[in-house]
Amino acid sequence: MLHFERWKIIAIVMTCMAGIFFTLPNFFSKETVESWPSWMPHRQLPLGLDLQGGAHLLLALDTKELEKDWLTTMRDDARKQLREAKVGFTGLGIVGNAVQVKISKPEDLEKAKQALDKLVLPIGSALMGTGANDISVTVSGADTITLAPTEPGMQHRVSSAVSAAIETVNRRVNAMGTSESTVVRQGSDRILVQFPGLHDTTLLKDLIGQTAKLTFHSVHPTMSAEDAAQSRPPVGYKVYPGVEGEESGRSYLLRDSPVVSGEDLVDSQPGFDSRTNEPIISFRFNQSGARKFGNFTKDHVGQPFAIVLDNKVLSAPVIREPILGGSGQISGSFTVESANTLAVQLRSGALPAKLTVVEERSVGPSLGADSIEAGKLAGLVGLLLTAILTTVAYGTFGVIACVGLLVHGFLILALMTMIGATLTLPGIAGFVLTIGMAVDANVLIYERMREELRNGKSPIAAIENGFQRAFVTIFDSQLTTLFAAIIMFWLGSGPIRGFAVTLTLGILTSVFAAVTVTRLLVALWLKNAKSKGRITEVPV
Amino acid sequence: MFFPIPDFKGFDFFPHGTRLPFMKYKGLALVMSVVLMVGSVALFLVHGLNYGVDFKGGSLIEVQSKSGPADVSEVRKKLNDLGIGDVQIQAFGSDTDLLIRVEQQAGDEAAQQVAMKKVVDALGDGYVQRRIEVVGPAVSSELRSTSIIALIASLFAVSLYVWFRFDWQFAAGVILSLLHDVLLTIGIFSLFWLEFDLSIVAAVLTIVGYSMNDSVVVSDRIRENLRKYKRMELNELLDLSINETLSRTVLTGMTAIAGIAALLLFGGEVIRNFSLAMLLGIVIGTYSSIFIAAPLLGFIGIKRDNLVGGGSKTAPGAEKSNKKEPAGAV
Numbered sequence: 001m002l003h004f005e006r007w008k009i010i011a012i013v014m015t016c017m018a019g020i021f022f023t024l025p026n027f028f029s030k031e032t033v034e035s036w037p038s039w040m041p042h043r044q045l046p047l048g049l050d051l052q053g054g055a056h057l058l059l060a061l062d063t064k065e066l067e068k069d070w071l072t073t074m075r076d077d078a079r080k081q082l083r084e085a086k087v088g089f090t091g092l093g094i095v096g097n098a099v100q101v102k103i104s105k106p107e108d109l110e111k112a113k114q115a116l117d118k119l120v121l122p123i124g125s126a127l128m129g130t131g132a133n134d135i136s137v138t139v140s141g142a143d144t145i146t147l148a149p150t151e152p153g154m155q156h157r158v159s160s161a162v163s164a165a166i167e168t169v170n171r172r173v174n175a176m177g178t179s180e181s182t183v184v185r186q187g188s189d190r191i192l193v194q195f196p197g198l199h200d201t202t203l204l205k206d207l208i209g210q211t212a213k214l215t216f217h218s219v220h221p222t223m224s225a226e227d228a229a230q231s232r233p234p235v236g237y238k239v240y241p242g243v244e245g246e247e248s249g250r251s252y253l254l255r256d257s258p259v260v261s262g263e264d265l266v267d268s269q270p271g272f273d274s275r276t277n278e279p280i281i282s283f284r285f286n287q288s289g290a291r292k293f294g295n296f297t298k299d300h301v302g303q304p305f306a307i308v309l310d311n312k313v314l315s316a317p318v319i320r321e322p323i324l325g326g327s328g329q330i331s332g333s334f335t336v337e338s339a340n341t342l343a344v345q346l347r348s349g350a351l352p353a354k355l356t357v358v359e360e361r362s363v364g365p366s367l368g369a370d371s372i373e374a375g376k377l378a379g380l381v382g383l384l385l386t387a388i389l390t391t392v393a394y395g396t397f398g399v400i401a402c403v404g405l406l407v408h409g410f411l412i413l414a415l416m417t418m419i420g421a422t423l424t425l426p427g428i429a430g431f432v433l434t435i436g437m438a439v440d441a442n443v444l445i446y447e448r449m450r451e452e453l454r455n456g457k458s459p460i461a462a463i464e465n466g467f468q469r470a471f472v473t474i475f476d477s478q479l480t481t482l483f484a485a486i487i488m489f490w491l492g493s494g495p496i497r498g499f500a501v502t503l504t505l506g507i508l509t510s511v512f513a514a515v516t517v518t519r520l521l522v523a524l525w526l527k528n529a530k531s532k533g534r535i536t537e538v539p540v
Numbered sequence: 541m542f543f544p545i546p547d548f549k550g551f552d553f554f555p556h557g558t559r560l561p562f563m564k565y566k567g568l569a570l571v572m573s574v575v576l577m578v579g580s581v582a583l584f585l586v587h588g589l590n591y592g593v594d595f596k597g598g599s600l601i602e603v604q605s606k607s608g609p610a611d612v613s614e615v616r617k618k619l620n621d622l623g624i625g626d627v628q629i630q631a632f633g634s635d636t637d638l639l640i641r642v643e644q645q646a647g648d649e650a651a652q653q654v655a656m657k658k659v660v661d662a663l664g665d666g667y668v669q670r671r672i673e674v675v676g677p678a679v680s681s682e683l684r685s686t687s688i689i690a691l692i693a694s695l696f697a698v699s700l701y702v703w704f705r706f707d708w709q710f711a712a713g714v715i716l717s718l719l720h721d722v723l724l725t726i727g728i729f730s731l732f733w734l735e736f737d738l739s740i741v742a743a744v745l746t747i748v749g750y751s752m753n754d755s756v757v758v759s760d761r762i763r764e765n766l767r768k769y770k771r772m773e774l775n776e777l778l779d780l781s782i783n784e785t786l787s788r789t790v791l792t793g794m795t796a797i798a799g800i801a802a803l804l805l806f807g808g809e810v811i812r813n814f815s816l817a818m819l820l821g822i823v824i825g826t827y828s829s830i831f832i833a834a835p836l837l838g839f840i841g842i843k844r845d846n847l848v849g850g851g852s853k854t855a856p857g858a859e860k861s862n863k864k865e866p867a868g869a870v
Contacts, residue, residue, distance in 0.1 A: 050810075058679065060649070200669070201672070202657075205653070356676075357649060357653055357674070357676070358675075358676040358678050359674065359675050359676060359679045360653075360656075360672060360673065360674040360675075361671075361672070361673045362671065362672045362673075363670070363671050364668060366604070366668070366670060367670040367671055367810075371808050374806055374807050374808030375807060377802075377806040377807075378803045378805075378806040378807040378808075381802035381805075382798060382799035382800075382802035382803065385798035385799070385801075386795045386798050386799060389791070389794055389795050390795065391550075392550065393550045393551060393552075393553065395547070395549045395550035396545050396547050396548055396549075397550070398550050399545050400545070425808075425810060425811055426742065426811065426814070428807075429803055429807065429814060429815070429818075432799045432800070432802060432807075433796070433799055433800065433803075433818070435795075436792075436795045436796035436797070436798060436800065437750070437753075437796060439791075439795045440753070440788075440792040440795070440796075443787075443788050443792050444757070444788055447785075447787050447788045450787075451784070472760065473756070473757055473760045476705065476756045476757075476760065477752075477753040477754075477756050477757055479701070480698055480701065480749055480752040480753055480756060481746075481750065481752075481753055482749075483694065483697045483698055483701065483749065484694055484698075484746060484749030485749070487693055487694045487745060488742055488745050488746075490690070496738055496739070496741075499742050500742075503746070524543060525543050525545075529543075529547075537547070537549075539547040539548055539549055539550075540549070
């Protein structure tokens with residue numbers, strides 16, 4: 001137990017050196033580290049948002065809206081299919097979370113079902129295999145057909161909507177001029193945005209809080225919105241309210257299907273109107289958008305058209321002349337900021353559905369800096385107190401345990417740096433805690449030694465038994481802490497995870513430090529003592 | 541060969557032959573513990589816990605006054621008329637810092653954001669925001685359920701482990717002592733109306749790990765002594781085992797407390813409650829492994845001829861030591 005082969009000694013020393021080596025960059029400023037030669041490590045422990053300051057936003061995608069949109073499209077598609085199949089029908093509409101249609105003639109039922117079956121798409125997934133469809137088409141009674149989204153169909157839709165939303169959010173966030181932010185999926189319908197360095201989240205929330213679906217509609221040539229609201233709007237038309245500001249209180253009767261939509265935009269920039277000096281947004285269409293918009297404006301000179309954002313009319317100008325170049329500008333009651341925000345939103349595309357902030361945690365940089373200082377101080381004081389206690393309790397061997405403690409400290413920092421774990425405030429707490437608990441292994445070993453000595457064992461046998469017999473207990477006791485740490489990781493919202501990670505790594509490094517490093521040092525002590533003659537006392 | 545550290549002996553806190561008669565007070569200790577546990581449950585049920593925004597939902601804003609000490613009453617005046625329900629304002633750490641809590645707003649997630657914005661606007665330019673936490677109703681209810689599951693799962697996992705490594709009599713004692721630690725920590729948080737948030741759950745989980753650690757060390761020693769002293773009376777043997785591991789229990793407790801005390805004193809206001817929970821937990825956990833886990837064994841009793849084997853099942857390093865004393869032999 002106390003004999004070490006040469007290669008083992010080399011391996012242990014190398015591990016300790018590597019620990020110090022890779023921890024090194026953390027003690028210097030970023031600038032200093034960058035100037036180091038290339039063979040030196042450059043990686044520093046990334047600080048969590050609670051230490052460097054920053055915003056953490058958890059967003060939820062509005063799945064209800066997504067489902068509603070889907071049902072609307074499903075209804076429109078069904079109408080198209082049935083018309084193409086020349087099937088007569090009545091009462092096509094959305095009932096609950098399904099689309100229902102009554103077929104006029106019973107003999108058409110089969111034909112109608114076949115036509116509607118064309119809307120069903122298999123959910124293509126290599127992992128799940130085939131078999132699942134996104135919509136179920138069922139016939140009930142003599143004349144009713146129901147189209148309903150299936151469970152996997154809805155999941156698939158939500159999942160791809162979240163992916164699309166992540167792309168969009170990423171583009172919007174990056175427009176704020178940083179690349180350090182992260183946007184990741186969390187759970188089935190949530191997105192986590194982390195934005196280091198930012199603590200006033202107002203702008204960020206404005207940027208990602210709006211769907212920003214821009215559409216251009218034609219206005220009903222004769223009927224007013226008020227008339228439409230009193231009777232029923234004509235087929236294909238819908239009443240849209242005006243946006244807050246200049247247009248608030250007004251409403252418009254617009255064709256439901258847009259002439260051009262935001263998907264055809266290639267660019268949008270904030271600017272000022274050259275005559276009125278009001279903030280505006282200038283935009284440019286891609287080729288197909290430009291052609292559609294050109295044709296439309298050519299045919300409707302003298303008539304108004306409406307620019308609609310998220311189903312609210314921004315403005316409804318009259319077309320004075322055909323707009324053929326594919327570019328134009330939107331004016332409305334914008335401020336400089338809102339024009340800026342909207343331009344970014346339009347550039348980065350619309351969100352598939354509205355995102356709501358369900359959790360927000362942001363920390364200002366001054367609090368972060370205070371926390372780092374507090375954490376450093378607490379870590380050092382904790383280390384010092386533990387070292388004093390250990391030295392007082394176990395003498396020379398106690399000092400050896402302190403060396404093990406230092407190795408533990410370096411290794412845990414090195415491991416965290418290498419795996420790219422972020423250091424959070426609870427992480428620092430976990431670190432301080434593992435220092436206290438790391439000594440536990442040494443305490444167990446040294447107490448055993450003392451006992452063996454009391455029982456009359458020779459010094460060498462006592463030392464050897466101490467390491468050997470304490471190991472089972474060390475193993476048992478550390479394993480239980482490991483359980484707790486793993487469960488915490490699983491429970492894991494951000495900061496708790498940081499704590500669990502340090503705790504887990506700390507258990508591994510503390511066992512290495514106590515069982516291997518101190519054993520090597522004790523073996524060295526033994527060799528030294530032997531060279532001086534017979535060993536009569538163990539300094540424990 | 542050169543060795544840089546001179547030889548000197550350590551100070552033995554509990555010298556050889558320390559025999560504190562723990563088992564003499566086992567009845568008293570158990571009764572007291574049960575009373576405290578029942579009391580904690582009662583407190584929890586009647587008084588409840590001061591849940592933080594993690595579990596209750598709502599918003600928390602930490603602000604720092606830009607000039608001079610913060611004026612709590614002035615801020616209170618500003619915020620009370622906002623129509624956002626209960627607003628709590630307290631000094632936090634230094635006299636320039638305030639912690640503002642806004643209760644969860646009726647309605648959906650967006651309503652929380654609106655309330656938070658009102659507070660920020662009302663505070664105006666005189667204050668810098670240091671920290672903002674807004675937790676909506678959906679997330680807070682999820683955090684509640686995951687926390688409860690995590691606590692149950694951790695208790696279950698460690699119990700299973702002890703049952704597997706030792707006999708059920710040991711497991712019963714360990715589980716009871718863990719339950720004792722968790723309940724008492726919660727009870728104290730309820731009694732002193734300390735804020736109970738996600739970090740406290742992490743602290744409680746760590747306490748479970750630590751207390752378990754302690755109980756396992758004592759149980760290990762009891763099992764070893766059961767093999768060593770076949771004729772010793774059980775109570776006497778339990779006393780011996782506790783006394784033999786007392787040095788270790790106390791010293792490890794002291795080093796752990798040293799670290800946590802450093803956190804509590806110097807770690808800053810944000811993790812103060814967390815550190816406090818850890819400190820309480822370690823004291824309670826140390827107590828319970830001495831006064832609950834082992835004494836319960838004295839009440840239940842244990843058959844000595846079918847002890848589950850030593851460390852050889854899980855710890856390969858222990859095989860050597862078991863050769864001298866064959867596992868399970870009596």
